[in-house]
Amino acid sequence: MRIGGLASGIDTDSIIKQLMQVERQPLDRFFQRKQTVEWQRDAYRDMNLKLRTLEQSAASIRLRSSLNTRVAQSSNEQMFTVTANSSVQNGTYEFKVDQEATKTKNISAGSITDKDSGIKFSASAKLNEQNSAIGDVSEYNGKFSITTYNSNGAKKEVEITIDTSKSLNDIMKQINDSDVGVRAYYDSAYDRVVFERKDTGEFNGKVIDGENRQIIFGGDTGFLNNVLKIKQENEQAGQNAIVEFKNPVFGNNEPIKIDNSRSNRITIGGMTFDVKEPTGGEFQSVTVSSNTDDAFDKIKAFVDSYNEIITEINIAISEPRYRDFPPLTDEQRRELSEREAEMWDEKAKSGLLRRDPTLSSVLTQMRNDLYTPVATSGQFNQIAQIGITTTSNFQDGGLLEIDETKLRAALQDDPDSVHQLLNSVASTELTSVPKNSRTAEQRREIESQTGLVGRLRSTINDSINQIIGRAGNENRTNQQFTLGRELISVDSQIDNFQRRLAQIEQRYWQQFTRMEQAVNQANAQGNALMSQLMGGM
Structure with a gap:
């Protein structure tokens, strides 16, 4: 805590504060620049969210089924x-x-529990602890196999280990986790075990007793036959x-x-x-x-989304910039009413993306994407042929409008041609060529063969990536995008200037302190002289 003016009577603290206000003006401009960059970053990111919404809307009509009438x-x-x-x-x-x-099944020939015992069997309890329910199982610690054949006739086989110190569920899990395509489970209501193919249909198998068996048991089948009551001959073949x-x-x-x-x-x-x-x-x-309603609604939703982003971009790149309204400092904001500060902020935020080259480019490219003919085998190769055109008012900035009658007629008469117009894909002979190696002719041909939706999505994604490179996103640190690096630079300038201000303020206090010392010394000398004069009288 510093107290000045004790000797001179000068309000040193007030004077230094006023001097520091003048010194601090460049720092205020640094903070204003930082605020402007943050607003600009947020404006870019908000635009990216709108572009992503348009890309998702375009993706919703990408599949053939989405336009199926x-x-x-x-x-x-x-x-x-x-x-x-x-x-x-x-x-x-x-x-x-x-x-x-149907699925191939083999079900227990009867209940596996001894009904006379009155004990209920549990598939999750240890087998050797349920002798009263299923009899003595100590002799069945062996192995049995299950063999199947897949749709290509390839043999699949798994060997199952019987450990009576474990539960029936543990044994069946070995089957269910294998690749033989068989599921085993115990039905407590019927007190029976079921083995069934996971897939329906008839598969290659093995002829046993004159029958084509599709779930073939081998090895030590005593546990299957005597405890689970599973018999090979009881198989119900899938068909x-x-x-x-x-x-x-x-x-x-x-x-x-x-x-x-x-x-x-x-x-x-x-x-x-x-x-x-x-x-x-x-x-x-x-x-x-x-029924054209669903397809029409999806296309209309896409057009509405397109018009919305076109309007947003047109407003953003033509919004006026008020350079006489920089962001308010904290001190300036305290001097204004809430309404005045709000109106000032509106002016300060205006025109942050004015004439932005990325947004202007995406606007132009999207229009070209929509109006350039598509090379298709269907009857439609231009968007106007299905009833979608630009509005007659050029001031709308390229907004689309739909002739509902014409679009519904196109969807009803030839939905496949509509799908081709929107979603055609260039031949793999062209797209397999690396982008950097494509000739100008190949690029033009790919553009010609690609449907309107594919073109738009490519343009939008390219623009989104460009904006991310400039304004980043929630997954990027400031070092990874242009405006972020600018924020780092401004923060560094602020830190350096604040250290300089601290040094300047210290210097002012030192100067005033020396002045106070001089005044105090002069006062002391004056008092001593006065005392001598008074003593001589």
Whole structure:
């Protein structure tokens, strides 16, 4: 604590504070610069979030299924359900399920617990502690094997160790964790064990007793046979699905029969059927019709998102910059009312991204992406052909508008061509060439073959990465982006200047202290002289 002016009567503290206010003005400008850079960084990051939202909106219409306007309805959804892709023509088809695909199973021939004992068996308790329920199992500490064959006919085999000091669940876990494709479990309600293939259908197996067995047991099977009551001959073989399909275009008397599907999900002519149970020998109808609502809504949502970001960018790069309104210092903010400070901040934050080259570039490139024709095999190669055009008012800055009637007609008549226009992919012969090695002609050809959505997503991602390089994101430190490094530099300047201010303030106090000492010495001399004069009178 310093106290000045005791000898001179001067308010030293007030004088030094006023002197330091003048000295501190460059420091205020450093803090204002830091605040401006932080605001600019946040403005860039906010713009990146909006660009990412647009990229996600574009991605939502990337898949063919997202623009599929075909709706398929089964006449009996308890027996099968159906979906149709955009290539299926509207009309009524017929479908019959002769047999559903099933899993191979082998179930205990009877209860594994001795009912007379009155003891309930537990699959999680040690086997050798449940003799009353399942009998003495001490003789079954051996090994048995399970063999299966996969869809390619390759043999799969696992050897299971029986340790009666462990639980039945421990033994079955060895099976379930193996790659033989078999699941084993104990059903306490029925008091039986079930072995089943994880996949439906008929697989290659081994002929045993004249039957094609698909879960083959080998080795020491005494535990399986005597304790779990699993017998090889009790296997219920899995079977393939058998279905028939009629397309009226080719005549209802020429059904297609499929009898080799291991799965209950079967695709025929662009329609995917999920079989649940046989149709009782009768054909059921499948009605395919158009519903453009979902596809239209997704495209409209994308256009709305595009218009929103276009508006945001246009505002950001044309917003006026008020250089006479720098960020407020803490002292200046205390002198203003809350409303005055808020209005000042609005002016100070205005124009932070004015004429930003990255944002101006993405704006121009996105327009080019949308308006450049796409090389497709469909009937549409320009966005205007499906009813999406720019507004007639040039002051809108390139906003899009939708002719709903035209877009719905395109989606209903040829959704596949709409998908090609939006989502075509360049040939792998071109894209397999490293970017740095591509010729100008190859780059133009890739651009021509790439759909509008792909072009936009590429442009947006490139711009996002450029902005991250300038303004960073939550995963980057200040050293890793341009504005962050500028903040580090400003912080360093602030630290250096604050040390300098401390030295200046110290110097002022030293100067005033020396003045006080001189005044005090003069006062002492004056008092001594006065005393001598008074003494001589």
